[in-house]
Amino acid sequence: MTAPPRIAVRVIALVTGADDRDTVLGDLHEEFTLRSARDGVRAARRWYRRQMWLSVRAATRGAPPWGAMSRTGVLGDLRAAWLACIRHPGMAITIVLTLGIGIGANATIFTIVNALLLRPLPVTRPDELVTIERPVSDPSARGSTWSTDVWHAVRDRQTVFASVMAWAPINFSPVRVDPSASGEVAPGLFVSGTFFPTLGISPAAGRLIGPDDDRPTGGADSFVAVLSYEYWVNRYGASPSAIGRTIEVGSRRCRIIGVTPPGFTGPDVGRTFSVALPVSLSTGGAGLSIGARLKSRQTLQLTEGALGPLQDAMRTAMRPRAPASQTASDFARATAIHLRSAATGDSALRGKYAYALNVLLAAVAALLLVACANVTNLLLVRGVARQHELSVRAAIGASRWQLVRQLLLEAAILASGGAALALVIAQVFSRLLVAQVSTVADPIAIDVTVDARVVAFAAAVAFAVTFVVGIGPAWKAARSNPASTLRASGRSVARGGRLAAADGLVMAQMALSLVLVFSCGLLVRTFVSLAQRPLGFDADRLLVVGLDMMTDVPADALVPLYHQTRDRAATITGVSSAALAMVSPIGGRVLRQDVSLPQGTPDPRRTTVSLNAVSPEWFPTVGTALLRGRNFSADDRLGAPPVVVVNESLNRALFGGANPIGQSMVRTPSGRPPIAATIVGVVPDTQYGSLREPLQPIVYLPLAQLSNDEQLSLQLVVRASGARPEDLSRQVSSAIADPRLRLRPTTITAEVANALRNERLSALLAGVLGALSLTLACIGLYGVTKYAVESRRRELGIRMLLGSAPGAIVWTAMRRVAVVIGAGLASGLVMGFAASRLLASMLFDVTPRDAATAMWAVSLLLAVGAAAAWRPLAQTTRIDPIQTLRES
């Protein structure tokens, strides 16, 4: 038997009173059955849905379908409040939109906070999961990593946990879905055999890696791999036949045995994985994270107290690798373990974005306050307009509490509407925001769906908003004396108190808007300064490929391998030149060393410089022309006299800008004897490391003069001759792919965009928030000015009759507006300077108290404020004095 549409049944049940609900639903069901037999199910369902609309319409009009239900009580009030709201749809829509924007901005940021910090991992009983940590110097860093020996000790010796697991994030390269396909770089995971059982997740297809698979020689299935659900869908079209096929990961051919469930993106929030391999296949000695599941009904604290034996086992495993110089007590301190709850997983993004998210939360809270001020103002105005109605109700016996309750319910209905809109806004904008932060080089995959926690947040904010915006107007309206109000009925009376409250609110709005606009100005200037910073080299056509060894290649074999890789890259069509370097031109790691003039020179100045070791092709490849002297050549190798090329900054610092060619310079590598080298060339200054750092002295060494074990990880820099470097990336990667190497391709443009994405996003967000709050403040200002003019029409009319010039009339009306704007901006400036100190660490090339930016913000607000107040003010000159007198 077919049933009526479920949603329609629910809605009808909702709008029908409890006494009649069963009978009404029964009648409708009966007729539905009749109709579906007579007209067919589709027509019957259509009819049923029509009944839903009829019921809702009847419920919202005067005739309540809930029949004889009492009209007092909360439901009666709710109905009255609803009717009051829809009686002025324009105002209701304005309020819902305003609150929707205010709450929506908060819900958007909260959605991200929720996804990043609060949501538990999609695994069995996530609150039982912990990670094993040791003391760290940098609290924002990712959790501790451990060696394979320590993991084995933990795995074999622990008795305090229900089970333990280990994993390591890694980028696999190349990954080939089938042998003929071109390789790609895929984010991956090394996982212990206990990883999936400990998390307690079940496969979407096939089976997951288990303890039997986690053996250096491979399990029964030889080498096995597990795919993430997303990768399975994208690369295999979610085909069940993928199970059992071979995938090439790095140098290994692995059999796909299963797929993880949808929604599971690994233990690191914000980083997905495509392929997971058993950790025993990891030979690079990658640091492992170690996690565990607590025994049931054991707390983290209790377990931590019982860690003693495990601690000893781990120390035994760590001792052989401890530096010989470390004292016993230092060793004990550095290896003291503790547990951390892993219920919400781990994330490198947390440390990175926690500060920005906090600043953002403050900014959206300010926006919400501005929105609340607007709504309070509107409700105050409406309260005045409804004074008569409320007085009548008070006169016929409604208690003050009943009136306050009804007005609060109205505010609650409006706030709920705002919260509903906010959830839609949050769903759309949190995605947009994450997409803005995510880059190709460093994708961020966090699941920003609106879940129950976000809904609860929006509801809580709406509840708070109800009281913030509702209580004042409600109290004010309910407090008025019915008798005097009724007597004065219909006459418009300017009430000093109400206006003072409204003025204060607009002042606060102007102040908060100034804070947001000023902060936005500072962030925009920071972004522009950084984006326009000259790099000192031609960055547009550079592709940078990070080269790391994937397996234990001896250093003596590795360096020739790197050079072969460079030679191979240089011959690819579309590549004009290729070079090797220790440090990528921008955004890479940073090497520093002390240099000085040789002993015996009259002024042995010492300075700290940035260091890079490069192959001879480096300068032509990055597009840096030599200013003086010569480039490195093939003759500058180990054993030949040490030479260096310096940049202009260094030349200035050590030689005061004089010609340094042929001069000698001493550098002091840490832990090695000083090396004297001859300067053979000078190049222009270039940016090094972070974009935020000033141009600094740089010393370039020939790569060939370094010992092999100093060159374990190098950067291959490739100049594209015509095509965009992004397009070349795949070609280069597959041409130089080698099972022994791990490749990390990126472009300078991407690196710069990557380095600036936080700045760009902060400026963008501050701009959006500033614009929104400015718009709201203007609406508020317009409303208050209009009201001020309206309520003083009579006074202004009389003044006109008495001969005041129109200019004087406008001035009278304007004075008040000017005071409001002026006071708002003054207090906003004070608040802005206080707030911008919080931004200090995010700024570049502009101080938190930058006067020019402050001036710019103040003038913008003045102009916009004047524009908003202009229309109502201009209307004062068109007041017809006779008409105003007649009205009163």
Add this chain to the structure above:
Amino acid sequence: MPSDGLGEFEQSLLLAVVHLGDNAYGVTVRHELQQRLGREVAMGAIYTSLNRLEGKGYLRSTMSEPTPERGGRSRRYFVIRPAGAAALRESRERFTRMWKGLSPSLRRTHS
């Protein structure tokens, strides 16, 4: 007992109940109204008025056994009480008095 007058919708409802005899419940009442007045009324709105009429003592309602074609819910049957019949008669008489001698001249209305 002087009645406080029946609204047009209330009269229609009461008359529908009378027409239906011992088979007057939500579905049939609504059907009757729809057939005779050509208006579709929300089920909830019908019960609102039926409840009010029962409260005034014009109607009495009884619940039937639950039936499967109603999704396991009961029918609520209505029958008219003497007070309801009296109120209907009175309404009719009032209107008849008001209409008396009016019908022919009603043609001469201004449009």
